[in-house]
Amino acid sequence: MNEPVFDVAIMGYGPAGATLANLLGLYGLACVVLEKDAEIYPLPRAIHFDGEVMRVFETAGLRAAVETISRPGLTGMHFNNAQGETLLIRGGTNARGPHGCATNHYFHQPELEGVLRQGVQRFDCVQVRQQQEVESIEEDAQGATLQVKDMQSGARSHVRARYVIGCDGARSLVRKLLGSGKTDLGLHQPWLVFDVRLKADVPALPDHTVQHCDPARPMTYCNVTGNRRRWEIMLMPGDDPAKMVQPETLWPLVSPWLTPAQAEIERAVIYTFHSTIAQGWRRGRLLLAGDAAHQMPPFLGQGMCAAIRDVANLAWKLDAVLRGRANEELLDTYESERAPHARAFIELAVTLGDIIQTTNPQAARERDAKFKAGQPTIFEFPTPRLGPGVWLGEAAPVAQIFPQPELQDGRWLDQVIGLHFAVLGDPELLSQVSPETRQLWQIHGMVVCPSTDPNIAAWLKTQQVAAVVLRPDRYIAGVARSAAELDEISRCLPQVAESVH
Numbered sequence: 001m002n003e004p005v006f007d008v009a010i011m012g013y014g015p016a017g018a019t020l021a022n023l024l025g026l027y028g029l030a031c032v033v034l035e036k037d038a039e040i041y042p043l044p045r046a047i048h049f050d051g052e053v054m055r056v057f058e059t060a061g062l063r064a065a066v067e068t069i070s071r072p073g074l075t076g077m078h079f080n081n082a083q084g085e086t087l088l089i090r091g092g093t094n095a096r097g098p099h100g101c102a103t104n105h106y107f108h109q110p111e112l113e114g115v116l117r118q119g120v121q122r123f124d125c126v127q128v129r130q131q132q133e134v135e136s137i138e139e140d141a142q143g144a145t146l147q148v149k150d151m152q153s154g155a156r157s158h159v160r161a162r163y164v165i166g167c168d169g170a171r172s173l174v175r176k177l178l179g180s181g182k183t184d185l186g187l188h189q190p191w192l193v194f195d196v197r198l199k200a201d202v203p204a205l206p207d208h209t210v211q212h213c214d215p216a217r218p219m220t221y222c223n224v225t226g227n228r229r230r231w232e233i234m235l236m237p238g239d240d241p242a243k244m245v246q247p248e249t250l251w252p253l254v255s256p257w258l259t260p261a262q263a264e265i266e267r268a269v270i271y272t273f274h275s276t277i278a279q280g281w282r283r284g285r286l287l288l289a290g291d292a293a294h295q296m297p298p299f300l301g302q303g304m305c306a307a308i309r310d311v312a313n314l315a316w317k318l319d320a321v322l323r324g325r326a327n328e329e330l331l332d333t334y335e336s337e338r339a340p341h342a343r344a345f346i347e348l349a350v351t352l353g354d355i356i357q358t359t360n361p362q363a364a365r366e367r368d369a370k371f372k373a374g375q376p377t378i379f380e381f382p383t384p385r386l387g388p389g390v391w392l393g394e395a396a397p398v399a400q401i402f403p404q405p406e407l408q409d410g411r412w413l414d415q416v417i418g419l420h421f422a423v424l425g426d427p428e429l430l431s432q433v434s435p436e437t438r439q440l441w442q443i444h445g446m447v448v449c450p451s452t453d454p455n456i457a458a459w460l461k462t463q464q465v466a467a468v469v470l471r472p473d474r475y476i477a478g479v480a481r482s483a484a485e486l487d488e489i490s491r492c493l494p495q496v497a498e499s500v501h
C-alpha cells in the first residue's frame with residue numbers, strides 16, 4: 001500500500017497544464033501530468049498572448065525560449081469596415097511596455113506548447129504521462145484517486161494525489177464531476193479558421209491583425225510568425241461546413257489578399273466560438289483551470305491568456321496550502337478572484353464580437369458612423385481588478401497587476417521577486433512594522449525592496465503611497481501610507497488558523 005501520493009495531479013497538458021507543471025516544478029512540488037493524446041494538439045488555435053502572460057513565462061524561466069518562437073507585435077489590431085477604413089485599434093506598445101516587454105506577442109500554439117513541455121523536463125519532481133486518459137476521479141478525506149486508461153494498451157491503473165487540477169479543456173471531465181453550471185455570455189458562432197504558409201513575402205498583407213468588419217462576410221486576418229498567416233472567416237447562414245474547408249471554397253474567400261500561387265494551405269477547420277464561464281471552480285480537492293473554467297471568442301486573443309493567468313494565481317496558493325503555510329480555504333479565493341477577471345475579458349470579447357459580426361448592412365452603416373470611420377478610437381487591454389480574495393483596499397491599483405519596472409542595477413523586478421511575496425517601500429516605514437507582521441513576512445519568504453530604486457520610488461510617488469505589497473503572481477495585495485496600514489494589509493496574507501492574530 002506504499003503507492004506514491006503526488007501533491008498535485010494535473011489533468012491535461014495544453015497551455016494551462018504545461019504552464020502549471022512548470023510553476024509547480026519550480027516550487028518543487030511532486031506532480032504528475034496525465035494527458036490523453038500522444039502529440040501536441042496540431043490544429044490552429046491561439047496566435048497571440050499579452051505582456052502579462054510573457055511575465056508568467058519569465059517567472060517560469062522560459063522567457064528566452066518563448067522569445068525564440070514568438071515575435072512582438074507592435075502595431076496592435078485594426079478593426080476596419082468593408083471599405084478598409086479603420087474604426088477601432090487595439091493598441092500595441094514597444095518592447096518596454098508596462099510589463100517590461102511588448103504588450104502583444106504572436107506565436108504558433110503548437111510551438112509554444114513545445115517550449116512549455118521542454119521546460120517541464122527540467123524538473124525531477126514532475127512526471128509526465130502521455131496517452132493516459134483520466135476516466136473518473138474519486139475524492140476522500142486525504143486526497144483523490146484518478147482512474148486512468150492507457151490509450152495504447154487499454155490497461156487501467158490509478159494515481160493518487162492530494163489535489164487534482166482539471167486543465168482538461170472545454171469538454172472538461174473535471175467540470176462535469178464538479179457539477180458546475182455555466183454562465184452563458186451569449187456568443188456562440190461558427191467560424192472557419194484557415195492557416196497558410198506564404199511562399200514569398202506578400203507586401204499587401206499588413207504586419208498587424210485586421211478585423212475586416214464587412215457585413216457581407218466578417219473576417220480576421222493576421223500575421224502569425226515566420227511565413228504563417230491566419231484567416232478566420234465567419235460562417236454565414238446557408239454555408240455548408242464540409243464545403244467551407246475545401247480549397248475551392250477557401251481560395252476565393254481570401255482572393256482580395258492572396259492567390260494560390262502565393263501560399264500553401266496548412267490547415268482549415270471550423271470552430272464554434274463560445275462565451276461561457278463555469279460556476280464552481282473548486283470542490284474539495286478538485287479544481288478547474290483554463291478552457292475547463294471559461295471559454296471566450298478569440299477576438300481579443302485572450303482565451304489562453306486567461307488560462308495562463310489562472311495557473312499563475314493557483315500555483316502559489318497550492319504551494320502555500322500543501323506546505324502548511326495556509327488553510328485550504330485559500331483555494332476558494334482562486335475562483336472568487338479569477339472568475340470576475342476572466343469575465344471582464346469575455347465580456348469585452350463579446351462586445352467586440354458584436355462589432356465584427358454585424359451582418360445587417362444598415363446596422364453596419366450605423367456602426368461605421370458611430371465609430372467615425374477614419375478617426376479610429378484606440379484602446380488597450382483592460383487591467384481588471386481581481387474579485388474578492390487575498391488583498392485589501394477600496395480601489396485600484398489594489399487587486400490589479402503591478403507593472404514590471406527595470407531596476408537601477410539592470411535587473412527586472414520579477415527577477416528579484418521570483419516566486420515570493422514582496423514589499424516595496426520606504427525603508428523607514430518598513431522598519432516600523434509590528435513583530436507579528438515581521439513574523440508573517442518571514443513565513444512567506446517576503447522579499448523586501450526598499451524604495452531607494454528610482455523606478456519603484458516613482459511608482460509609489462504617482463500613487464501617493466509609501467509602500468506596496470505584491471503577491472507572487474504580481475497582483476497588488478495592498479498599498480500603505482503608514483506602518484499601521486502595512487500591518488493591516490499583511491494580515492490578509494495567507495496563514496494557518498492557529499497563527500491568526
Ligand SMILES: Cc1cc2nc3c(=O)[nH]c(=O)nc-3n(C[C@H](O)[C@H](O)[C@H](O)COP(=O)(O)OP(=O)(O)OC[C@H]3O[C@@H](n4cnc5c(N)ncnc54)[C@H](O)[C@@H]3O)c2cc1C
Pocket residue numbers: 011012013014015016017034035036037041044045046047048049109132133134135167168169170172173193271289290291292298300301302303304305306307
Ligand atoms: C481559432 C482559435 C483561436 C484562438 N486564438 C487565441 C489567441 O490568439 N490567444 C489566446 O490567448 N487564446 C486563443 N485561443 C484559445 C486557446 O487556444 C485556448 O484558450 C487554450 O488552448 C486553452 O488551453 P487549455 O490548456 O485550458 O486547454 P486545451 O489546450 O484544450 O488542453 C486541454 C488538454 O487536456 C487533455 N485532456 C482532456 N481530457 C482529458 C482526460 N480525460 N484525460 C487526460 N487528458 C485530457 C486534452 O487532450 C488537451 O491536451 C484560440 C482558440 C481558437 C479555437
